[in-house]
Amino acid sequence: MKEFFNVETIEAVLAQVADFPVVDTEEIPLAECLGRVLAEEIASDVDIPDFNRSTMDGFAVRASSTFGASEANPAYLAVKGQISMGVRPDMTIGPGEVARIATGGMLPEGADSVIMVEHTDILDDTTIEAYRSVAPGQNTIEKGEDILKSEPALPRGRRIRPQEAGLIAACGRTMVTVFRRPMVGIISTGDEVVPVTQAPGQGQIRDINSHSLSGQVLEAGGVPVTFGIVKDSRDDLMERCQRALQTTDMVLISGGSSVGARDFTVEVLDALPDTGILVHGISISPGKPTILARSGHKPFWGLPGHAVSAMVVFAVVVRPFLDRLCGLSQATKKFPVQAVLNRNLASAQGRVDYVRVRLFESDGTVMADPILGKSGLIHTMVKADGLIAIGMNTEGLYQGSVVEVIPL
Template sequence: MKEFFKVTDLKSVLEYSSAFPRVETEDIPLDESFGRILAVSIDADVDLPDFMRSTMDGYAVRASATFGASEANPAYLTIKGAVPMGESPGFSIGSGEAATISTGGMLPEGADSVVMIEHTEAIDRTTIEVYRSVAPGQHILEKGEDIPKGAVLVPDGKRLRPQETGLLAAFGTKTATVYKKPVVGIISTGDEIVSIHKTPAPGEIRDLNMYTLSGLVRKAGAVPVPFGIVRDDFDDLFKTCTTALAQTDMVLISGGSSVGTRDFTIDVLSALPESDIFVHGISISPGKPTILAKSRDLAIWGLPGQVTSTMVVFEIVVKPFIEHISGLSQINEKNFKLSARLSRNIASAQGRTEFIRVRLNHKDGILWADPILGKSGLINTMVNADGLIEIGLNTEGLDKGTEVEVIPL
């Protein structure tokens, strides 16, 4: 028996991500920026709002004029005018005066608060009764109350959600400098693999890994580029890897990293320019026969051929590398995992980190994680799964009822 792998533990594998540089940046129109990662932080160049704004329909007043006002003892104010929407009022008010104002209107000089229309009554065209007192600052936004001038609007490394895009729009940002979407090349290997456009002969299967990996790459915010199916041949794989590395920011090879006739993948990766084999085997299950190499500045992966193993390795190992080169800052990105309770005991071998597919079910107000049975290579186990749970390196198993974190699939 040969020892094929000097396995690396998961934590150490993930630390290699810092060896790879981030992708370049580009300027894009703000309305295309949703989901993109900001490369240069943007500061507030003015106050938001830039003027004192009403948050209610009613009357702009000087608060002190309403102190003590009640239904029994209303305050009487003179209407000085109406604030037109979207314009400077063009007049100021004194202590006994009020101005009609709508939500979003600009307070006239002299006003410090707004009385809601529901707490007033118009006596005639120029006089109102006020039934409640307001405090200075009530029902208004102060200048700069939302965002003061000079504050950081959005830090670099943040993935833009609709609210960040809206905030940038409020400050007139027309274009945003974001990281380019990493381009990820995908190569399938194996003499038994045929295009999905062919009917497989006996012994052949269709190239589903190309499709699962493309979907996973897209889901991670990157752009998949297929480089087709390569037969089990050193020269062909070397040539395709070279082509892919020249056109992309990362390369995934599916199949070809298991022991047996196909372990020349490691020879191909070793022969690439300025090559370094970082990882040959990871102490995770599924996914042990995974290779990580560096050629010049780029990561190139040998992934297990089995579709389910490849998917797990992608989620757990490859995705953090894509996020790293995408410019995503881990400080800004919060990944909160679902918590559920295990519905049955699971045994696990020590010395490796194990990922178990689970299906989630609500029952009696509790979210249960049901481990999915069946051979690990079956794609139906991934189709039936809602997520993965992790069983640690030094854990022999988990008991029914244990609280587990679920990585969504």
């Protein structure tokens, strides 16, 4: 077992993400796939679109018939007919000819562009004048321009948003293979922690972490499974951990990760079968006494008991491990937003400080306002829009510095 405060860097901890396997897969209906992670590559069974189509209401035309057209010198074009929606046109457009077409209509043979109806005047049922020229391909989408048949349309490991769901539908899929949602066990510890339904007495506090961590797990695509509050009892904690490991893919314990006579997390983890502690101490503030263990093939975390510390550690360190379990690829990584710090901010060297910030706009610039407060004050997270990191070899940041904000 590693000694406490054999502190690892955040980078060293995150380097272990790939050592854990992803969860298994399942096939679900397209209608239920939103928010899930693709476990297969999606390809289309047809070209999308499967024909040359108009993107405007107007007239299908050969572009060359409009060259040189202007308001002073319009092109006079013969209307050959009207194209019905959803059917293949039975006409061919020759030089000097057009056909009425609606948005989404199929271009007839001979037409390579569409004149917008706004750029024409209808002289009679058989003649229009066009006072704008168009280029070949203008106001049209070519066959296969969106997706080519049998070519990869979506890669494995992408989270399905509404736009991905639409593309899957366009590819003709009604069932989709996705990764199962990881089950994440959550255990709160401490004699001082009481249920939300109970009024806390002297020296007691309601169980915040079960609910805040559950919310973070849900946001990340996991399924939180709460195992209640465990008092400071080694045997009770051992039983609860064993139960959580039997039914979940990752376990989070909040509290009991620091040095203390009644902190049994390290002792229990060291005693669990096929379990080894990988990290006990991370160079992060808040959250230095965080534990990462491996039980079989499952990650097992000992998080600080303070609500802010637990949430920050989850956002920075635990979330990438949960993303791995979910099957997310690195290509889906979210990037921070940039803002300008509105005041000086001091920091201690030797650790990465994560500071809560509120974002606001001033004269068109996004500003970051630090929210300072102790790691037990949950209201500081409520006020925060994100976190900024101050590097471990930095003594602080100056007002006016451009910072990267990790959204919360």
